[in-house]
Amino acid sequence: MASAITTLAADAPTLSAANTGFMLICSALVMLMTPGLAFFYGGMVRVKSSLNMLMMSFISLGIVTILWVLYGFSLAFGTDSGSLIGWNSDYVGLSGIGITELWDGYTIPVYVFAVFQLMFAVITPALISGALADRVKFGAWALFTALWVTAVYFPVAHWVWGSGGWLFEMGVIDFAGGTAVHINAGAAALGVILVIGKRVGFKKDPMRPHSLPLVMLGAGLLWFGWFGFNAGSWLGNDDGVGAVMFVNTQVATAAAMLAWLGYEKLRHGSFTTLGAASGAVAGLVAITPAGGAVSPLGAIAVGAIAGVLCAMAVGLKYKFGYDDSLDVVGVHLVGGIVGSLLVGLFATGGVQSDVAGLFYGGGLEQLGKQAIGVFSVLAYSLVASALLAFLLDKTIGMRVTEDDEVAGIDQVEHAETAYDFSGAGGGAASRSTAAPTPSAASKKVDA
Template sequence: MPLAAVPRLDTGDTAWLLAATALVLLMTPGLALFYGGMVRTKSVLNMLMMSFVSIALVTVVWLVAGYSLAFGDDAFAGLIGGLDHLGLAGIGPDSLTGTVPTLLFSTFQLTFAIITAALISGAVADRTKFAGWLVFVPVWTLLVYVPVAHWVWGPGGWITQSLGALDFAGGLVVEIASGASGLALCLVLGPRLGFKKDAMRPHNLPMVLLGAGLLWFGWLGFNGGSALGANGLAAASLLNTLVAGCTGLLGWLFVEQRRDGHPTTFGAASGAVAGLVAITPACGVVAMPGAAVVGLAAGVVCSYAVAWKFRFGYDDSLDVVGVHFAGGVVGTLLIGLFATSAMTGGTEGLFYGGGFGQLGRQALAVAAVATYTFLATYGIGKALDRVVGLRASADEELTGLDQTVHAETAYDHGVLGHGGAPLHAASPVVSPAKDRKPSA
């Protein structure tokens, strides 16, 4: 009987994952800039802080218990991992996951957890108590993100192992989870003062574009690093990520030109992010032509989906639902059409001769993750709102959270009014009907 291969450290794989981990961590400051540019001047610093503090909070939770529960050996029916690695116990510098150090793998996965929590802040911008956010993030990470990560990526997780659904880099775990959770939390908090009445325009579009550029840059590590090696799959995932971002950008601009008569810088940033969101689950599953279609579909669908909040009356401040949830659903479902065995090593979608089976599995996974994350987040939000309070007071919201919470302002010139813009500064010319602000 041949001896089983002994896992060996691969320095090339390790070097690539080190770089990818740094790229993914950079996405959270990029998200902070993206969100910061989208809000009014009176809440810029608060928006930045909600992302930055998430880095610290999620890191503590992840290292204490999150990693063990998400990636430890399955403890119960594919639903949650065990407690063997609390505080990273039993994991030393020589421990390996595949061909890379387990400590590096854990850190790479940590960066995913960080940005997923930070994404939710866009749904509740301008009106969330910072103290409440400090409690919400660790509780949500432990009770919502960690179980879903185990379902999809953990040893024995039921979505991958039992159901057979595919999610290469986080369409379910990151995008749909953050989108459904953002919807739940904004329903708990209620709408901003002036929602549907006052113009709530982005105060700094260059900052939005800079944030989008950093997100796109980091996304190459987000998706390419998920191959966990310096190999052809990483190269294909990276190329697919670039392609989908481009077609998402073009798709959104096409809709804007046709619907509004103006292709905007904001639309370009939003479309690129929509394409990147959608390709996240599919980047290691579809070939390049499929990636182009996935990005294009997301750019078109998400450009319409951002109007859902006005139709249904929920105030998703920066359109986490319209971009992350909608884009995540698009990308996850299209795996059922465009998956190819050249990428998956076996599984094929409908357009490659695989029938409807994979599409059904993808749809069931979407429904399961969306339902659990929405209900769990809604419950957490309601409980915390009763115990510590999540909604800022009307006076705090009108004055601006930068001054009332942080005792700072982002800009030291001009006089700030309740709208949050310098009274002497010109505002962007945006029709109230188009006053929707998509998120990262």
């Protein structure tokens, strides 16, 4: 008996300084993705809406952080109740957690896992905001964010990643958030825009990005931060799986960017910077659920397929008449669906688990599980998000007035503008720096 106890004690996980440090770095990288997303979205809108777009992402860092500490972590990762939600009173306020208490058989503290998952919770509602550009009251958006993470994100995170969650127990593979983050946010975006309607001038007025350099900067920050988002989701790298995910993240993103640009050149005749940035994000989205299950060659396939399909999908809003301002549905919903389903085809059975996809002799079983995960999260988020938007619209109102929208939401909602042009160009400023007009005395001397 004594030897058995000794063996069990030796097998028990102990805190790893290396894994703990790695996960803290990954958490910081994921946090950086939200400001990166703000730049990405902020550059894609018109000048008069750019500050509002930045703020709609940035405010999530405040709201979701507080809610996560108060009850979000408990709902998402507490003890399972009915396979739908979690709860653990020790996690409320993060007050009952020991500083060296380890997370569920891993070698990192609970605090580290909690802060890593917090950053996922922060960026997910921020993703939704891109579909609503130019027309939503900032206060209504802040309230929607609080209600949405409570009613939608926290439960879905438990379904997908929580011990006892029904999709987790079914065996749905979602390495880092294809369903819980991207399909969840994309479906929510579609639900909300169907309720609040189109921008003034949609399909009539030009609504081009005001700063493509900002878009490229944001895409670069997202790409950089995504290594923490994806590789960190294995919660350590003792067995090399995190390293495979890191490689697959780079490979799929590159493939998607090239595929998007190739489609764009064939379809529209040009290679655009916006296409390069959007293609990269599409690849990042698609590899998020799949990267721990596929090989680098599989990652190329996942990225290339996502790049083309997402490029095709962004035009659907003009065909069907829904105003997805910055292509959240076309990139995040479609990219999340593609990446999640392709697990059922390209999973090798030799990376994160022994589950193999159809092309590796695994049959259709995993593809069926992936489809259940995809469409259950899509349906729940779509309906719940539309209902939340409807209730807010009928009570406090979701949209600014038409006059305010036309005038510019930055000035109306934030009393600021993104750029100060008063010191540049013509007008009083240029006259003040020009050569002075000769005085009457000087004219007499010249005479």
